[in-house]
Amino acid sequence: MSAGRRLAGFLSALVCGALLAAPVAVPAHAQQEQQPGPVLRVGLLQNIDSLNPFLAVFQSSTELGRLMYDFLNSNAAKDNAPAPGLAEKWESSPDKLTWTYTIRSGAKWSDGTSITAKDVAFTYNLMMTNDAAATANGSFVSTFESVTAKDERTLVIKTKTPQATMLSLDVPIVPEHLWSKVSDIGKFGNDQMPVVGSGPFVLTEHKPDQFIRLKANKDYWRGAPKIDELQFIYFKNSDAAVQALRKGEVDLINRLTPTQYQALGGDANITLNKAQGRRFSELLINPGAATRDNVAIGDGNAALKDVRVRKAISQGIDTKALVDRVLKGFGEQGKGIIPPVFTDFHWEPTAAEANKFDPAAANKALDDLGYRKGADGVRISTDGKPLKLRLYARNDRPNDVTSGEYIKQWMLDIGIAVDYTTISGNQMNEQTNTGNYDLAFSGWGTNPDPDYILSLNTCSQRPGADGKGGTTASYMCDRTYDELYAKQLAEFDRAKRAELVKQAQARYNEVRPSLVLYYENALEAYRSDKFSGFAKQPEGNGVIREQNGVWGYYGAVPAGASESGGSSNTGVLIGVVIAIVVIGGIAIVVLSRRRKAASDDRE
Amino acid sequence: MSQTPSKQTPGALAWARRKEAASRAWKQFRVQRSGLAGLIALGVIAALAILAPVLTDSDQLDVTKVDGPSLGAPSGDYLLGTDENGRSVLLLTWWGARVSLTVGLSAALLSVVIGTVIGVLSAHFGGWVSAVLMRFTDFFLVLPSLVLAIALSTVLDRGLFTIILAIGLTSWPSTARLVRAQTLSVEARPYIERARALGGGHTHVITKHVLPSVLPLVFANTTLAVASAIIAESTLSFLGLGDPTQVTWGSMLKSAASNGAVTTGAWWYLLPPGLGIVAVVLAFTLCGRALETVLNPRLRGER
């Protein structure tokens, strides 16, 4: 027994020593590895759904797709405007139905093969003919008539109707010489490392839920990136990622909460980036949900069908207070459904159009509409019942949950009782897709091209007769709005189109199927002692990550030649000290046991 | 129990006997220092939780009405600092005790009731009823209960009731096994035989003889079940399956973790709810162990 115990003691000492010594051994190796050049390490909070760009839909995966593959056009880092990509120039026929793109020469796949118009035509045709290939980006080609490569450098696309979005085709182009051999796109994992691509980085390793490694593409047509390697390291909770940034385990993180952002402020080695986000948050107010054939569905409160009630409710909500209290000031008050980061298309309401917090006016409006207050301060509906609305928030969105508490209180102030429940994201989809809601929190991330978000509020997006197949964001159906929507889609002059887009938003505000509450800031932080030069999109107050491009990563430059040693050396030192203490402690225990055992034997 | 004035009725006799047994049990419990400490701790915590509305102002829990700093360190105004919405952590922990205890007690009660019913029935009736019920129990006994609870709380509507249901429905099998064993040993005693011979039906035997002798052990078991239900509640809340509008110790830890308490080193937000859980769970465990020692003579003197 005592021999066994001694062995156990020895083994545990060995294990402890090895584990604690690990940080000594590893960086020594790691530094040898890193000699060739700097590695930018990025904390990733969302996992990768697929490496196959035809299937990938998570934000993280589409961003990875941008790093791996080039697009026909890009969005300028400066202002998100369409800019050259693989296509160096383009022109359209007078009827706007035929588009001719000239593909730049000299661009190469990472295996050395030239990128030609044929690769582009192959990609688009695949999406038009193969349902699985249309999974992620199929909507971009849904109005295409044909796509042909006239020669190596000329691509011709014919569309069925004029499309203003022809310079915003957000589709990664894949190499025909490899992808034409793929038999089943829907099951293809695209994980033969290194993955042949055309973007600034080449994917070399992927360990699901652990990390992703990309090497710089030396032959990238814009020029090789300044960093040698890009690593995405996966974290399940954002706090762990923040800690990793502090310790220097990662160099760039995003999706910070205000408290995390503020907490990082004191660190001299860390630079913060408060950027305008692409998301808007809204409070849906059920305007009377109906199918495409105008058959009412769901059980929304009838009082809400009156636009004056919807406006009175909006007047009772203090969006400024939500920004100050819920977002801790990291955001802007809501206006139109296109966030201010897209300066061209963002709508600024006039003083008369803007929703002003004014409970007195809201109370008066509701009084005038005949909703009298009952004895308990709750208004009585026309049917004699108290005016009571359900409010749903998604329980995985803390900001919505907190905002709900405020809105419940504010509604009480204008005599509306609110039954507030938090539900899962799935249940929220279920409630809103069937029209079974009165008030509900929602929100959308928007693209540089406003077409998609605008389209979600047209009559035709409502569900079909069977109640299925709808993608409406708000159950809005308004003829004026639909006309404005159709006009902007066929308008090719950017300034004129922006004007139409703004008019559509003004109309949305007028119909008020939802109240836009706020635009949240995107909060990011990076180790400025190690890297700089991250290009923001748009310039000035834009984001570094989750761009409509890869300017942030592509622009990264190592800061000086200083070594990262400092903190990790102390860590190693502490590790060694603890290892010695632990081993010593175990040795003492083992020795004392032996002595004791010996004395026991002597008895 | 039927109580008649006459001292000679069997009901009164049984009553007197039980009273005596209870006071004997209490005497034995009293000498177990750790159990007593647990009981006192529980009493204090329960009293504080019940009196929370009297002693404190619940308005200070309403995010719309507070104006403290976000994640503020402990100060004169806020003895345990504030959370991300500027609410007092002390107050949150205090009120969190109410919901955590309620959930823990209800879930434990639910699980023990299910377990007792199944345990008694399977032991009493024997035969195929027993076989089926025990097969059923064994099946649930081996299922990882947290996984099942997670699945249940995903499927059902989010809320406190769901959490109670999820915990209660997944943690009863061990009680069932225990109650079954105890029932079997009770039913093997000669007086049950006698009761049957005298024409006592199933209901009579179960309610008059089996249950009274099984209940003390069930009581001890409930005490232990509360402890694990409270941990289960906090774990489910931490995994994001709780009701975010309710303040429980688990939901506090969840928001502490997701709002940067670890990064900021906001120990005042992370420690109180966790210590609250440890204190209550430990108190229930100590009480439960002491009770078991008292009620289960086989264990006496061992612990």
Place this chain on the structure above:
Amino acid sequence: MTDLLTPGEQTEPPASTGRRSSSGTLRFVLGKLGGAVISVAFVAALGFLLFRVLPGDPVLTMTRGRPTTPEALAELRLRFGLDDPLWKQFLDYVGGLFRGDFGTSYAYSRPVGEMILERVGPTLLLVGTGTVLAVILGMWIGIRGAWEHGSRFDRTTTSLALTLWSVPTFWLGLLLLMVTGNLFPSGGMVDPSTPKEFLPQLLDIGHHLVLPCITFVAVVYAQYQLVMRSSLLEEMGADYLNTARAKGMREDMVRRKHAVPNAMLPAITLVFLHLGLVVQGAITVETVFSWPGLGLLLYEALSYPDLPLLQGVFTVLAGSVVAMNVVADLLYRVFDPRVRAV
């Protein structure tokens, strides 16, 4: 979790009937295996039905937030067989299980079986290392505690075990993360920059393993300690020990040669019986430390929610616990002379 501290349950000897004969043993083994097969079938059916009740149209969840047309939605529904009647979906699912096919994940468009296989390694590493350490630590303290029954060591370790047992796993993990600062990595299993050779990988994984492992052991070891202690205490009062003493055997030899081996049995059985607990420890620890195992996969499947993945992970976790329990029953049968002799 209470069941650990509830004696009577695991000390109740399995009801065995009849004389000990080879046919009896065979019947026992077959009975246990048959029971396990039924249990696994139940698990599979439960896994299927439970998650079908989830609200919401899976297709809409899949396409949330990106441009889709009604035709595309119909196509997706067809591809995942969601228009089929429930019984047909169930038959497809069961048929798939027999071929080792758990279906295709909604979120990742990958075979669920493949994804689960990827995660088994890390979970086994964490749970295996943790359980071995917890068993060694728990038994050692338990034996010593029973030995020196009533000593300060005994009292301190018992209180410590009870306290640690009352600690929520995830909270301990968070505290460790906060307290240890730069000593250990904040999460993950291996650093991407670590060279691919064996030794550096081993050291780096070990370094990442320290905090998750400590958290896991701290919460789990208590049960082994308490059971070992009370089991040994019970054994130490047994008559046969007096016989051994009367034969002139030295006191510590009596304990080592007789008491400890016999007391070990319930404790070892417990290791297997409470594997379900280990699974839930894994879920929380993996979530706190971003450890890429099955627990984390379950957590991710939940947040999507990815039906095939959920039912796959559920079936595998529950199924393996069922299997381990059969192993425990059989081991008990093999090792415990009392059970065999009845």
